[in-house]
Structures are given as structure tokens and as C-alpha cells.
Amino acid sequence: xxxxxxxxxxxxxxxxxAKVKYKHKTAKGLTPETVEEISHxxxxxxxxxxxxxxxxxxxxxxxxxxxxxxxxxxxxxDIVAYISPDARKSKTWDDVPKxxxxxxxxxxxxxxxxxxxxxxxxxxxxxxxxxxxxxKLSKQGVIFEDFDTALQKYPDVIKKYFMKCVPPxxxxxxxxxxxxxxxxxxxxxxxxxxxxxxxxxxxxMNAPGSxxxxxxxxxxxxxxxxxxxxGCSAPQYAVSNLHAGCVELYVKKGAKLRYSTIENWSRNTYxxxxxxxxxxxxxxxxxxxxxxxxxxxxxxxxxxxRGKGATSDFTSVTxxxxxxHLDTGAKMVHLAPDTSxxxxxxxxxxxxxxxxxxxxxxxxxxATGVKTTxxxxxxxxxxxxxxxxxxxxxxxxxxxxxxxxxxxxxxxxEKIYYLMSRGLSEDDAKALIxxxxxxxxxxxxxxxxxxxxxxLINIEMDGSIG
Amino acid sequence: MDETLxxxxxxxxxxxxKQGRESGYKRYKGSDVPKWKRLSLKDFTLPxxxxxxxxxxxxxxxxxxxxxxxxxxxxxxxxxxxxxAFGVDDKFVSMVDSFFNTGVVIRPKKDKEGKSPVxxxxxxxxxxxxxxxxxxxxxxxxxxxxxxxxxxxxxxxFHDGVTRVLAKEGSRVELxxxxxxxxxxxxxxxxxxxxxxxxxxxxxVIEMGSRNSAVNYTTYMRGQGSENRAKGAFLxxxxxxxxxxxxxxxxxxxxxxxxxxxxxxxDNSYSIFRGDLDMKHGAKGAKGNxxxxxxxxxxxxxSDAIPALKCADDxxxxxxxxxxxxxxxNVLFYMMSRGLSYDDARMxxxEAGFNPVIDALPDDGLKNDxxxxxxxxxxxxxxx
Numbered sequence: 143x144x145x146x147x148x149x150x151x152x153x154x155x156x157x158x159x160a161k162v163k164y165k166h167k168t169a170k171g172l173t174p175e176t177v178e179e180i181s182h183x184x185x186x187x188x189x190x191x192x193x194x195x196x197x198x199x200x201x202x203x204x205x206x207x208x209x210x211x212x213x214x215x216x217x218x219x220d221i222v223a224y225i226s227p228d229a230r231k232s233k234t235w236d237d238v239p240k241x242x243x244x245x246x247x248x249x250x251x252x253x254x255x256x257x258x259x260x261x262x263x264x265x266x267x268x269x270x271x272x273x274x275x276x277x278k279l280s281k282q283g284v285i286f287e288d289f290d291t292a293l294q295k296y297p298d299v300i301k302k303y304f305m306k307c308v309p310p311x312x313x314x315x316x317x318x319x320x321x322x323x324x325x326x327x328x329x330x331x332x333x334x335x336x337x338x339x340x341x342x343x344x345x346x347m348n349a350p351g352s353x354x355x356x357x358x359x360x361x362x363x364x365x366x367x368x369x370x371x372x373g374c375s376a377p378q379y380a381v382s383n384l385h386a387g388c389v390e391l392y393v394k395k396g397a398k399l400r401y402s403t404i405e406n407w408s409r410n411t412y413x414x415x416x417x418x419x420x421x422x423x424x425x426x427x428x429x430x431x432x433x434x435x436x437x438x439x440x441x442x443x444x445x446x447x448r449g450k451g452a453t454s455d456f457t458s459v460t461x462x463x464x465x466x467h468l469d470t471g472a473k474m475v476h477l478a479p480d481t482s483x484x485x486x487x488x489x490x491x492x493x494x495x496x497x498x499x500x501x502x503x504x505x506x507x508x509a510t511g512v513k514t515t516x517x518x519x520x521x522x523x524x525x526x527x528x529x530x531x532x533x534x535x536x537x538x539x540x541x542x543x544x545x546x547x548x549x550x551x552x553x554x555x556e557k558i559y560y561l562m563s564r565g566l567s568e569d570d571a572k573a574l575i576x577x578x579x580x581x582x583x584x585x586x587x588x589x590x591x592x593x594x595x596x597x598l599i600n601i602e603m604d605g606s607i608g
Numbered sequence: 609m610d611e612t613l614x615x616x617x618x619x620x621x622x623x624x625x626k627q628g629r630e631s632g633y634k635r636y637k638g639s640d641v642p643k644w645k646r647l648s649l650k651d652f653t654l655p656x657x658x659x660x661x662x663x664x665x666x667x668x669x670x671x672x673x674x675x676x677x678x679x680x681x682x683x684x685x686x687x688x689x690x691x692x693a694f695g696v697d698d699k700f701v702s703m704v705d706s707f708f709n710t711g712v713v714i715r716p717k718k719d720k721e722g723k724s725p726v727x728x729x730x731x732x733x734x735x736x737x738x739x740x741x742x743x744x745x746x747x748x749x750x751x752x753x754x755x756x757x758x759x760x761x762x763x764x765x766f767h768d769g770v771t772r773v774l775a776k777e778g779s780r781v782e783l784x785x786x787x788x789x790x791x792x793x794x795x796x797x798x799x800x801x802x803x804x805x806x807x808x809x810x811x812x813v814i815e816m817g818s819r820n821s822a823v824n825y826t827t828y829m830r831g832q833g834s835e836n837r838a839k840g841a842f843l844x845x846x847x848x849x850x851x852x853x854x855x856x857x858x859x860x861x862x863x864x865x866x867x868x869x870x871x872x873x874x875d876n877s878y879s880i881f882r883g884d885l886d887m888k889h890g891a892k893g894a895k896g897n898x899x900x901x902x903x904x905x906x907x908x909x910x911s912d913a914i915p916a917l918k919c920a921d922d923x924x925x926x927x928x929x930x931x932x933x934x935x936x937x938n939v940l941f942y943m944m945s946r947g948l949s950y951d952d953a954r955m956x957x958x959e960a961g962f963n964p965v966i967d968a969l970p971d972d973g974l975k976n977d978x979x980x981x982x983x984x985x986x987x988x989x990x991x992x
Contacts, residue, residue, distance in 0.1 A: 510907075522922035525889065531917040537932055540873075540904035546913070546930040550887075552922040 156375040156406060156435075158248060160241045160348050162266070165228040170351075171219040174198060177321050180224045184290055184324070187297060197310040197320025204314040210500070211438040211467045216412050221384050222352045223322040226269040231288060233274050242266050249375065251344050258588065259371075260339040261286045265356055266346050268324040279337060284368075285330040286341055289357050292328035300328070303359055307390040308418050315414040319355050319388045326356035326387070331366040331397075340369040340402075340588060345387075347376035347411070353384040360390070362397040362425075369400040371591065375435065378408040382437070385411055391419035393427050395449065400428040402587060406435035409465060413439040423449030423478075430586050431458040433470050442500060444473035447481035447509075456485045459583045462495030462527070471500040471533075474516075476509040485516040486582055492523035501533040503544070510541040520550035521579055609657050609707050611637075617707065624685045632705030635698055642697040646880045646912060647822055647851040652794070655766040658736045660709040666727040670751050675711035675740055684713055684742050687772050687802070694826035694855070695770065695798030704738050704770040704798075711740035716751030716781070725752040725970035732789055734763025741771040745779035745807070752970045754784045757795070759817065765793040767818075772800045775807035777831065784812040784969060787821065788981065791846065795821040803863075805831035812968050813840035813869075815850055816981050826855040829863040829891075840869040841965040843958070844877035845985050853882035854898070858891040858924070867898035870961040873909035874985065880912045883928060889920040896924070902932040903958060905986075955986045 166183055168176045177198050181191040206213055229239045235252045246252060246264055255262040261275030263286070270288035279286070285296075293300050310320035327343045347354045362368055376383060385407060393399045399419070407413050413436040419427045427445045445454035456472040474483040489497035499518045520529035531548045553575050561571035584592040614633040618626040641649055665672050688705065695701040712728055730737050737757070745751060757767055767789060775781050781801075789795055795818040801809045811825055827836045842850055856865040867883050883898040902911045913930040935957050943953035959966075959982055969975050 507908075520917075520919065522919060522924075525892075525921045525923065527920075527922070529919045531915075531928075533913075533915065535911075535913040535930060537904070537911045538909075540907050540909055540934055542904065543933045544931060546915070547927070548915070548917050548929070549925075549927040550917055550919045551925045 156249075156408065157377045158245060159377045160245045162239070162241050162348060163228040164225055164349070166224065166226045167222060168224040170222055172198070172223060172322070176223055180322060180324060183224075183226070186293065189301060190293065193305070194321050197317050200310050201314060201317035201321055204317060206314060210440045210469045213412070213438070216382055216384065218318070218384070220351060220381070222349065223355070224324055225267045225349050225352050227266050227271060229266070229271045231270055231291070232272050235272065238272055242271055245346060245348070246272070246344065249344065249346070254342070258339055259342050260337055261341045263288055263327045263343040264346070265325045265343070265354070267349050267352060267354065270325050275341070282335050283332040284335060284337060285328065287328050289326040289328050289359070296328070299330070300359070303361065303390065303392065305388070305390070307392070307420055308388050308416050312416065315386045316388060316416050319357070319386050319416070322353070323355045323357045323388065326358045329360040329368070329370065331362045331368045333363045334365045336367040337369070340371045342371040342373065345372070345374040347383055347385065347407070350379035351381040351383065353386065356387045358387065358389040360399065361392045362394060362399045364394045365396045367398040369402070372401070372403045375406045376408040376411055379410050381410065383408070383411045385413045385415060385436075387415045389415070389417040391417075391427065393419055393421045393425035395422045396424045398426040398428075400430065402430040402591065404432045404434075404591060408435060409437050411436045413441060415441045417441070417443040419445045419454070421445055421447050421449060421452040421454060424451045425449060426452070427454040429454070429456040429458070429472065430583060431456070431470070432583060433458070433460045433468050436468070437466060439468045439470060442471045442473050442502075444475065445483065446475045446477065447483065448477045450478045451480045452478060453481065454483045456483070456487075457583050457586055458487050459580050460487070460489040460497050462489070462491045462497040464493040464495060467496040469498040469500055471498070473502040474504070474514065475502070476505045476512045476514065478509055480511040481509060482513040484514070487518045488521070488580060488583065489519070489529060490521045490523065490579070491527035491529045494526045496528040496530075499531045499533070503533065503546070504536045505538055505542050505544070507538045510539055512542045512544075514542070514544050516546045518548040519579070521576070522550065522552050609654065609703070613657055614706050628685065628688060629706050632702050635702035636706050639699045639702065641699055644851070647820060647849050649820070655736050657707060658709070660735055660737055662731050662733070662735065663710050663712070664729045664731070665712065668724040668726040668752070669717055670726045670753070671715040671717065672726060672728070673713045675708070675713055675742070683744055687742055687744065687774050690802070692800060692802070692828055694800040694824065696796050696822040696824045696851075700768050700796045701770055701798050703768055704740050708738045708740035710737060714741070714743045714751070714753060716745050716749040716779070718749050725754055727754045727756065727971065729756045729758060730767070731758045731760050732765035732767065732793070733760040735765055737765065737767040737769065739769040741769065743771065743773040743781060743783070745773070745775045745781050747777040747779060750780045752782045754786065754970060754974065756786045756974070757789055757817075758786070759788060759790040759793075762790045765789050767793065768796040770798045773809060774802045775804065775809050775834075777805045777807060780808040782810045782812070784814070786814045786974065787823070788817040790817065791819060793818040795823070797823045799825045801825070801827035801836060803827065803829045803831050803834035803836060806833045807831055808835045810836075811838040811840075812965055813838065813852070814965060814978065815840070815842040815852060819847060820849050822851040824853045824855070826857075827865070828857045828859060829865065830859050832860045833862045834860065835863070836865045838867045839965045839968060841962040842871045842879060843962070843982055843985055844871070844879055845874040847876050849878045851880040851882070853884070855884040856886065856896060858885070858887045858894040858896060861890070861892040861894065863891060863894045865896045868964070869900040870965065871900070871902040872905060872958045872961070873902060873911055874905045876908045878910040881914070881930070883915040884918070885916070885926055885928065886918045887921055887924045887926055891921055892923045894921070894924045896926040898928040900930045901961070903961065904932055904934055905954070951987045955983060958982065958986060
């Protein structure tokens with residue numbers, strides 16, 4: 143029986159390399175001077191400068207992680223920590239320098255904004271170059287600012303929340319982030335405000351051998367509701383790039399936050415990202431995550447359900463192709479009664495790619511009445527690839543309803559046989575099954591992103607299904 | 609336990625058994641007592657060496673020799689010296705390899721019936737049991753073997769055992785291991801299975817005793833079409849802690865494995881289940897499955913599950929499932945409405961989960977013993 147051909151991701155759209163003038167560029171490597179220089183260029187308050195230096199100390203004191211992906215090819219001393227394009231933050235695309243605007247035009251960002259987004263932030267290397275939000279929302283008190291501006295405009299709020307959810311002591315790359323973070327977004331949705339169209343941030347790494355360390359902080363106040371979308375890409379270079387962002391999410395009482403990510407870093411990128419949400423009483427945190435790019439990824443979004451009745455859903459698709467090792471997963475920590483969580487992870491590995499699911503499900507002693515399910519499915523498309531599932535489940539009281547299930551295999555012959563008995567050709571049947579496999583995630587994205595995703599998993603079909 | 613002791617022990621033996629103890633001691637000396645994150649060995653001290661003399665053997669349908677009497681034959685040497693990674697930790701495996709004070713070599717006979725079981729008993733009255741067991745099943749032999757770590761008194765025992773099983777072509781080994789040592793004992797048990805073409809090894813694991821117990825079953829499915837099934841049951845009460853792990857390596861085409869573990873936790877007990885299915889490249893047509901289901905009977909229990917699934921070939925089917933929760937209140941209510949007491953209803957439900965394992969015991973006396981233990985544990989101690 144022939145194998146279904148599933149194309150690798152078509153990179154041409156992401157691979158343009160803009161020739162951009164840079165205003166500032168720190169020297170390679172990581173020293174207290176680099177950190178001071180970044181802080182100085184950004185005119186930051188003293189506490190932030192000290193925070194950065196302290197984080198650098200923590201970074202230097204922590205060993206490299208010995209589990210997960212092989213990080214021996216990553217040399218932090220070869221990475222340029224801070225590189226800012228010669229462009230001012232703009233509120234209209236017309237003010238963005240042409241080379242940079244061309245890049246985002248080709249990624250389709252300005253067009254998407256016009257059609258269906260409530261606000262857009264665009265980051266080029268270390269700095270945000272465009273940030274805008276619809277007037278109607280800013281009148282309702284919704285704040286959507288780039289992080290540096292937010293630090294100047296709302297220093298007290300930032301000081302109160304910055305790296306409290308993910309402290310620099312969390313792990314080595316959180317400390318690295320604390321030392322040299324730059325750019326990112328700050329979102330605040332006031333009590334009871336429901337934002338009906340999504341906000342989007344797009345992160346683009348353009349310079350070779352650089353790092354991107356954007357910080358995202360979202361506070362969804364009581365009863366509010368927002369959908370935030372994050373996209374990332376970079377052109378392919380021979381040298382390694384590093385992405386170590388940090389996402390901190392606060393979901394207050396009865397609030398709802400949907401956080402969607404389509405990650406498509408180039409295959410020279412190390413993606414070591416940290417994402418965590420603290421969810422209060424009755425709050426709801428929904429993660430939708432598609433990991434397609436990067437050379438190595440370690441990414442485990444975490445929901446800490448600390449308020450009674452808080453819920454969290456996590457849905458992800460990971461596609462590991464040639465030369466990729468994508469170690470992804472989810473952490474669900476239940477600390478309060480009547481909390482519930484649901485994890486659905488799908489991974490596809492082909493052409494020597496390695497896809498891992500690594501998860502933590504923890505139910506604390508006080509979290510009674512918890513309902514939780516974890517479901518992992520792996521699809522192997524050839525015998526050169528690997529697919530590993532490595533969850534940890536810890537239950538610390540008896541009033542818990544926990545179910546966990548994992549399956550790995552190839553496309554089942556019975557399914558193909560059944561579909562063929564209904565009149566489909568073998569190729570059509572296989573293509574339909576692969577489409578069905580990723581449906582749970584493409585179905586939970588807005589239509590335009592679902593289209594984007596099908597483009598990423600460009601399923602080659604000889605037939606006419608689709 | 610030190611070098612002088614190894615010299616003394618090995619001076620009594622000759623040839624390979626002497627070298628085996630000495631090379632085992634090198635590994636033992638070179639490793640520290642593991643610092644486990646979950647089953648912490650914080651207050652653990654290594655025991656003093658003592659001899660052991662309570663071994664009793666019912667040979668059944670096999671040729672069984674006391675390892676202390678028999679010289680080590682070449683094939684026994686080869687399997688002990690196989691270098692395959694297995695066991696709870698090499699500190700505990702090498703402790704047995706260098707200091708074993710008891711053990712058996714079992715060679716099943718050819719018998720179409722295969723009915724009379726081999727029963728090996730290691731009763732303990734505060735003893736130190738370091739047992740080195742080897743089971744070699746020649747092609748097309750069949751054996752049902754029970755190893756019973758039993759207790760005679762409530763004195764503290766220390767058990768560290770190693771059992772290595774080689775199942776040659778077409779043979780079938782059914783091994784049941786019962787652990788019911790006294791309440792404050794330490795139990796470590798490392799079991800290795802090697803399967804050749806079309807061989808079958810079935811493990812039945814019953815863990816009821818000891819304060820701290822760490823048990824590992826590792827199989828290498830080298831032969832095409834070989835099968836490895838594991839059934840396990842544990843019932844923990846008081847402050848008991850159990851770390852039960854299985855590792856199955858699928859190395860050959862059309863190998864099949866299945867792990868099915870049932871457990872119940874009471875009081876402050878804590879169980880850790882690890883299941884590791886490793887489908888190696890080339891294991892075409894392999895099937896692996898594991899499931900664990902734990903019933904939680906008290907608020908203060910803790911249950912961890914770490915089921916790992918590794919796949920390096922596409923033509924395999926692998927799955928695992930874990931679940932845990934309370935007994936279903938509707939079912940309890942129904943049973944009580946039919947006149948059963950709460951305790952009886954609860955016991956019946958827990959026992960129902962264990963029945964597949966208990967029914968597989970080849971000896972009626974043992975079956976009754978197990979049912980009694982479950983009854984005593986669930987009803988005897990306290991009512992809540």
C-alpha cells in the first residue's frame with residue numbers, strides 16, 4: 143500500500159529576508175554591560191534595570207536543562223540579544239518603513255487587521271514597529287500597548303504583575319528572558335468588557351544570529367472576555383536563532399481568555415518559550431496551539447487553576463518534519479475545588495522528525511471534585527520518525543475523576559478500507575483521515591487561521607476532496 | 609555489607625560464581641543509594657548482612673535447585689552477565705549480585721499439561737532476604753511459577769530480590785510474584801524477562817505488604833511473535849508506599865505486550881505507577897497496550913502515574929490509558945439498596961477489580977489468602 147504524501151511546510155512565503163537598517167545592535171553574548179545597555183536604550187526605571195541584572199545572575203547560576211531536546215548546538219554567546227530596527231512605533235502602516243511593511247504585507251497582517259481583527263501589534267526583531275487598536279475598544283477602556291510603552295505609561299501595574307506568574311527563578315530560560323526581554327504586548331480588558339473580534343500580535347525575527355525575547359502580559363478583569371492570537375515566523379539562516387519569550391496571563395473571576403498561537407519559526411530557531419496562566423474563580427482559559435516550525439522547541443503552556451470552578455482547555459497540533467525535534471505539551475495544575483481541565487494533543491511526525499508530548503497533570507490535596515481528561519494522539523507517517531508521549535499524573539485526594547488516554551500509530555488500514563468501501567479512492571481516504579486528525583484544532587481557530595493552518599499542513603491530494 | 613564480606617562469601621564458591629560476586633561488588637561500591645523523588649529513601653539505612661535459611665521449594669513441573677547448593681552453570685552465568693539494563697536501581701541489583709544469601713535456578717520441563725505449579729516461598733521472620741533467581745525455559749517448555757514473599761511475624765524484614773527469566777523459542781512462563789511482607793518492611797524487587805521467538809511471559813504481580821516497596825519488571829522482546837502480558841493488583845493502606853514500574857522493549861516484529869494494573873488506595877497510602885512502552889525501530893506490526901486504574905478510598909491518599917509511550921516505527925499500534933477516581937456512588941447506592949452493608953458493597957467493588965489477577969493464581973490456598981487480606985484491609989481496620 144502506498145503512503146500518503148504530505149508535503150513539508152511551504153516556507154517560501156516566510157523566507158523573505160528584508161534588508162533593514164538597524165539603529166542599535168548589542169554585541170554578541172551576554173554580559174551585565176549588554177543588559178545595562180538594553181535598559182539604558184529603553185529609558186527604563188531603575189527597578190527594571192535591577193530586575194534585569196538580578197535575572198542575569200540567576201541565569202548564570204542555573205545549569206542547562208538535561209532533559210527534553212538537545213541544546214548542545216545552542217551557543218548563547220553567539221546570539222545577539224538586542225537588535226532594533228531603525229523605525230519608530232507607528233499607529234498606521236503608512237508610517238512603517240517600506241522594507242518592514244513589505245514583509246508584513248506579504249505575511250498578510252495589515253489586510254487581516256482591516257478585515258477581522260480588533261487590534262494588531264507587530265514586532266520586528268527586538269522592537270515593536272506597529273501597534274494599533276480599534277477606537278471603539280480603547281473607548282471601552284481596553285488597553286493594548288507594546289510592552290515598552292506600557293512600562294512608561296502604567297509603571298505601577300507592570301511592576302505589580304511583571305514576571306510574578308513566571309518568575310526568573312522558574313528555569314534557566316525564564317531567567318534569560320528576565321535579563322534581556324524586549325518588546326511584546328500588554329493587554330488589559332476592564333471588568334465585563336467582551337471583545338468580540340480577536341487581538342493579534344505578530345512576531346518576526348529578521349536578523350541572522352539574533353534572539354527574540356518578547357514579553358506578553360494579559361490581564362482579563364472580572365467577567366471580561368477576549369481572544370488573543372499570536373503568530374511568529376522568521377526566514378531561514380545557517381546560524382542559530384533563539385526565541386525565549388514569556389507569556390503571563392491573569393484570568394480574573396468569571397473572565398474568559400482564549401490564547402491562540404500559530405508558531406512557524408524557521409528551522410534554525412531554538413524555541414524555548416514559557417507560557418503560564420493564573421485562573422481565578424469561575425475563570426476560563428483556553429489554549430489553542432499549533433507548532434510547525436523551529437529546529438528545537440520546548441514549550442509547555444501551563445494553567446494554574448487556583449479559583450473555585452476555574453476551567454482550562456488545551457488543544458494542540460504539533461507537526462515535526464525533517465531535522466525537527468518538537469517537545470511540547472501542557473501542564474494543568476488544579477489547586478481549587480470543582481476545577482476542570484481538558485487536554486487534547488495531536489502530533490504528526492514525518493521524515494525523521496521527533497514529536498514529543500510531555501505533560502503534567504497535578505491535583506492538589508484541596509482540589510476536590512476535579513474533573514480532568516488528557517488525550518494524546520500521535521500519527522507516524524514513516525518509520526524514520528519518532529513519537530513519544532511522556533505524561534506525569536499526580537493526584538493528591540480521592541474526589542477526582544481523571545481519565546488519560548494516549549495512542550500512537552499509523553493511519554489505520556481499517557479506516558482506509560471502510561472509506562474505500564464507501565467509494566473513495568485510497569489516496570482520498572488517507573488525505574481525508576489526516577485532515578480529520580487535525581480537525582479539532584483547525585476547527586477551534588477563526589476561519590482565516592484555519593485556512594492558514596491547512597496551508598501549513600499542505601496536504602497533497604490527488605483527488606478532489608477538500 | 610563490604611569487601612571483606614564479599615571475599616568471605618566468594619571464598620566459599622568457585623569459578624564464575626566467585627567472579628560474579630566480585631564484579632557485582634564493583635558495581636555495588638560504585639553506586640550510591642538512589643535519591644528518588646517520589647518514593648523517598650530518606651531514612652533508609654542499608655541492613656547488616658545475615659544468612660537466610662527458610663527457603664521452601666515445591667518443584668512441581670520443573671527442575672528446581674537451590675542456588676547456594678548448585679554450582680553456577682554456563683547458561684546461568686550468561687543470563688546474569690547479560691548486561692541488560694533493568695531493575696529498580698543498579699544499587700539494589702548489584703547488592704543481590706554480590707551478596708545474595710538465597711535463590712533458585714528453575715528449569716521447566718516439557719509437559720503438555722503444565723499444570724502442577726512451581727511454588728517458591730521466602731517466608732520472613734525479620735529476615736534479610738537477598739534472593740538471586742534464574743528461570744531458564746528451554747524451547748517449548750511450559751511452567752507456572754509462584755514466588756511468595758510471605759511474613760511469619762510483624763518483625764521488620766528487608767527484601768531485595770532479582771529474578772531473571774529467559775524464555776527460549778516457543779516456551780511459556782507464567783510467573784506470579786506475591787509480596788506480603790510485614791507492615792514496616794522494605795521491599796525491592798527487580799525482574800528481567802528476555803523473550804526469544806514466539807515465547808510468552810506472563811507476569812502476575814500482587815503487592816500487598818511492606819511499608820516501602822519498589823518493584824520493576826523489564827522485558828526485552830527479542831524474538832519475533834513473542835508476547836508479554838502483565839497483570840497487577842495492589843491494595844495499600846496505612847502509610848504504605850509503592851513504586852511499581854514496567855518497561856517493555858519491543859525489539860522484534862509482531863511482538864505483543866499488554867499491561868493491566870488495578871489498585872486501591874486507603875488511609876495515607878501513596879502509589880506510583882510507571883509504564884514504559886518502547887517500540888524500537890524495526891518492530892513492525894508490534895502491538896503494545898497499558899492501562900492502570902486506581903480506586904481512591906480516602907481523601908488523604910496520593911496516586912501518581914507516569915505512563916510513557918515511545919515509538920520509533922510507524923507500523924505499530926500502541927496505546928495507554930490511566931484513570932483514577934472514587935467508587936461510583938450510584939453503584940454503591942444500588943448495592944446497598946439490595947441489602948448489602950456499605951463495607952460489603954465497597955469490598956465487593958474493589959475485589960471485582962482484583963479478580964482477574966487473583967483468579968490467575970495457580971493455587972486455591974493462595975487465592976483464599978488474597979481474598980482474606982483484601983477483606984481484612986477494607987473492613988478490619990477502621991470504619992469511615
